[in-house]
Amino acid sequence: MNIFQSLSLIYELYFKKGLPDLDKIQSWGLLAVKIGQIHALRLDFLSPEKCQHLSTLYRKNTPISVEDINILIDKEGGDAFRENFSYINDKPLATASVGQVYRATLKNGEFVVVKFIKANFKEHFERDVNRIKKFFRIVLFLYPKLKKVGNPVGILEDVERYTLAELDMRNEIKGGEMLKNIAQEYSEKFDLSLLSFQKLYPNLTSENVMVSGFINAPSVDELLSQGLFTYQDMLNLFFIQGFYIFIAGKFHGDIHPGNVLYDGKQFFFVDTAFIGEVGDRIRKGLFFFFEALSHYDYPECAKWLNEMAEKRIEGKTFDDFTKDFIDLYQDYTGSTVSQVSLTQQMMLTIKLGVNAGMEFEQGIFSIIRSLMYLDGMVLKCNPNAVLVQDMRPFIDAYKSAV
Numbered sequence: 001m002n003i004f005q006s007l008s009l010i011y012e013l014y015f016k017k018g019l020p021d022l023d024k025i026q027s028w029g030l031l032a033v034k035i036g037q038i039h040a041l042r043l044d045f046l047s048p049e050k051c052q053h054l055s056t057l058y059r060k061n062t063p064i065s066v067e068d069i070n071i072l073i074d075k076e077g078g079d080a081f082r083e084n085f086s087y088i089n090d091k092p093l094a095t096a097s098v099g100q101v102y103r104a105t106l107k108n109g110e111f112v113v114v115k116f117i118k119a120n121f122k123e124h125f126e127r128d129v130n131r132i133k134k135f136f137r138i139v140l141f142l143y144p145k146l147k148k149v150g151n152p153v154g155i156l157e158d159v160e161r162y163t164l165a166e167l168d169m170r171n172e173i174k175g176g177e178m179l180k181n182i183a184q185e186y187s188e189k190f191d192l193s194l195l196s197f198q199k200l201y202p203n204l205t206s207e208n209v210m211v212s213g214f215i216n217a218p219s220v221d222e223l224l225s226q227g228l229f230t231y232q233d234m235l236n237l238f239f240i241q242g243f244y245i246f247i248a249g250k251f252h253g254d255i256h257p258g259n260v261l262y263d264g265k266q267f268f269f270v271d272t273a274f275i276g277e278v279g280d281r282i283r284k285g286l287f288f289f290f291e292a293l294s295h296y297d298y299p300e301c302a303k304w305l306n307e308m309a310e311k312r313i314e315g316k317t318f319d320d321f322t323k324d325f326i327d328l329y330q331d332y333t334g335s336t337v338s339q340v341s342l343t344q345q346m347m348l349t350i351k352l353g354v355n356a357g358m359e360f361e362q363g364i365f366s367i368i369r370s371l372m373y374l375d376g377m378v379l380k381c382n383p384n385a386v387l388v389q390d391m392r393p394f395i396d397a398y399k400s401a402v
């Protein structure tokens with residue numbers, strides 16, 4: 001992404017009166033897409049319509065041109081790497097903005113997939129980030145009001161942090177193992193039998209390549225597009241992700257429907273390089289917030305939102321906030337997901353709190369991102385669902401361990 005494109009991106013996100021041009025944003029590369037995705041969560045300073053429009057960047061994807069697999073293998077040890085396999089398909093099973101995935105067979109007969117990061121991709125990304133950081137600092141010096149609107153340098157640093165995590169395949173191994181260990185730790189308290197994890201091969205994994213077991217299952221995204229993912233399936237997935245958020249405080253940080261596979265019996269979490277994490281204050285506060293929300297107890301919701309904040313409000317400020325909170329939720333009771341989006345309502349709620357003087361840790365946006373994905377899945381499989389009521393059994397199940 002060059003300087004001219006950076007200027008254009010700022011215009012599309014902050015100053016354009018209409019909706020941003022998503023095709024343009026995608027044409028400017030991964031960094032531009034990641035910045036757009038982060039802004040989809042920032043209803044605290046962008047309009048609901050713009051956030052909703054930008055959220056489609058989580059699903060839209062412009063594949064990279066296919067790179068010769070032999071070049072990728074040679075960068076990972078060449079013949080020494082090839083010796084582990086009896087067969088590697090030279091046609092990619094999938095391509096994405098970052099890398100390519102291939103079917104393969106190990107010499108012991110196990111079917112696997114090999115995922116490569118595109119050659120020199122990390123270096124190009126870091127170069128673009130450093131260039132754009134310098135540019136944004138100049139823009140902020142000339143137009144300091146922009147920092148009050150969204151602080152593009154801070155947003156860029158957040159994008160850099162989790163994208164670099166995704167660009168190191170070893171983090172996907174660590175993330176998968178972490179989620180698996182958490183599930184095992186709580187296996188006697190919670191029924192997580194619907195969740196499975198792909199077999200990982202750390203000895204064949206490095207920064208730019210990962211080998212994992214082949215899973216013969218479609219993605220939830222594919223199932224939703226075919227009308228084959230039921231609302232009960234969705235609730236089961238919601239229960240699993242809710243467990244990680246509310247109980248463990250560590251969760252799959254990029255749980256879009258393409259990163260969950262489902263064979264009709266088991267869910268498989270993939271692309272686990274980025275693990276969302278929140279402290280006990282957010283974890284517990286959010287749980288009790290949703291417990292109150294599931295019973296439409298809005299004054300209690302307002303109380304727990306304040307408890308979640310790193311900087312809280314008191315006295316008349318809190319009383320005024322509670323009245324505004326109740327007004328915000330006046331049409332929420334009994335509403336379906338198609339009538340009132342849970343994600344949009346949560347973002348408006350955070351915005352209301354911030355405007356009242358609350359401050360929240362950055363990790364809360366990872367949770368909102370998860371809710372955005374889950375909310376979108378519910379909308380596709382059952383737009384008439386009253387999700388917040390259907391969450392009540394989950395809330396009751398979680399409560400013993402919060």
